[in-house]
Amino acid sequence: MTRTDPLDVPRPDAQLHFGVFFQGVNHWTVWSDPASGSQIDPANFRRVAQTAERGLFDAFFLGEGLRLREVDGQIHDLDITGRPDAITQLAALAAVTDRIGLVSTSNTTFNEPADLARRLSGLDLLSEGRAGWNVVTTDNAWTGANFRRGGYLDHADRYRRAEEFLTVARALWDGWENGAVSGSPGAPAWAAPGAVRQVRHRGPQFDVDLAPTLPRSAQGHPVIFQAGDSGEGRDFAARNADVIFSAHGNDFDDALAFADDLRRRLRAVGRPEDDLRILPGTEIIIGATEEEALEKKRWIRLQQVTPATALGIAGLLWGLDLSDRDADGPLPKEDPVVAENDGSFGARRIADPRKVVAEWREKAEAHRWSLRETVIALGPQRGHVGTPAGLADKFAHFVRQGALDGFNVTPYLIPDGLDDIVDLLVPALQERGVYRTEYAGTTLREHLGLREPLTHRSTTDRRQAG
Secondary structure: OOOOOOOOOOOOOOOOEEEEEEOOOOOOOOOOOOOOOOOOOHHHHHHHHHHHHHOOOOEEEEOOOOOOOEEOOEEOOOOOOOOOOHHHHHHHHHOOOOOOEEEEEEEOOOOOHHHHHHHHHHHHHHOOOOEEEEEEOOOOHHHHOOOOOOOOOOHHHHHHHHHHHHHHHHHHHOOEOOOOEOOOOOOOOOEOOOOEOOEEEEOOOOEEEEOOOOOOOOOOOOEEEEOOOOHHHHHHHHHHOOEEEEOOOOOHHHHHHHHHHHHHHHHHOOOOOOOOEEEEEEOEEEOOOHHHHHHHHHHHHHHHOOHHHHHHHHHHHHOOOOOOOOOOOOOOOOOOOOOOOOOHHHOOOOOOOHHHHHHHHHHHHHHOOOHHHHHHHHOOOOOEEEOHHHHHHHHHHHHHOOOOOEEEEOOOOOOOOOHHHHHHHHHHHHHOOOOOOOOOOOOHHHHOOOOOOHHHOOHHHHHHOO
16 A cells, blocks of 8 residues: 555645745736736735635745845846835734734844844734734845855755754743743732743853843743754754745645655654755636646746746746846847856846756747746746646645645735635635634634744653653
């Protein structure tokens, strides 16, 4: 019997989790559609968050934008740009939502732990235990130019800094004992003696000596998210994270291989193999029939990959400025330029594009594709397309076979891009018993079914949990 046999279901009671990722900077959002709203209007943030909460989503995620993206020293004007500070925006959303988690993408390369940990702790308290922190590092020099240090850190150094940063943040969150603040006006002092501990840390990156200023929230710590896909990134997640994002959510076998790899890494560091939630990023396109869904996908891709965007994506692959070419014409005849990665466009240049270009040329010739059609067919791929029933069956299979725990959904339209998912897909998932019918708790940690924070467990607890 194989792993994917329908009679061999490793997780028959598993539940699918959804988050929504309000990116704000990307070409996947169809900003040019008449139904598209502003990316900085508070009403649109509120609309998306409240729709997700109506659909019983676990969390609302905000990306971070410390600087507008650039290509070869020029502002990349094909993306949607402009994002409010994530923690500020999420604090505002805490007041107009009741249950949904609120996750800030906040950088460890260009922040300091005493400041960021306090702001995240404040969000956690204001939301009564609904905060999360997507721990990211930054690898590009043009972002570093905004900061005193400038430049950027090497890959391994970014993770060393991130791990020390997280160690300090957790020490600050643990600086107040549970029940530190007096619950009675008759108490001799506002806090029990010794209930607030001084945090002293001296390491390669940080030298901290302070008393934390805020008590713990209802969930103990903000939930830790992480998105690295390299070996170092996966090891970092296995040691530190509660949830990992991934790009491994389209193909079942690929998703399962990624999940199995993470489970091996979790066991290696003494954590239960179910201690980390896996939420790949995805786009979901729904139609009444498969044919309608595929036609809808084609329309959406044409809106996302405009002629200018197609030329921009192909230009990154070729290492050439193709902005004066015809996107509806053939692929460039020139050979790609293999250049050293200089951090442009978030370090997205391909180390050796010649193999990719050869593949693109072969398939474009066979299918008679234009440059734009080739980019749509062979460029960055993402998402799931189908009917509510078909997608519900597919997702139930993914989650109950242990390939993932859910999806972090990027709507292709703001603010109404979640409506089909909430109104059509969620009921189909609920009919199959694979999606909650109400929130079971009030905190983000409860929504995700997570154990207590790692620093609150003994070594024995870690080995015996699960």
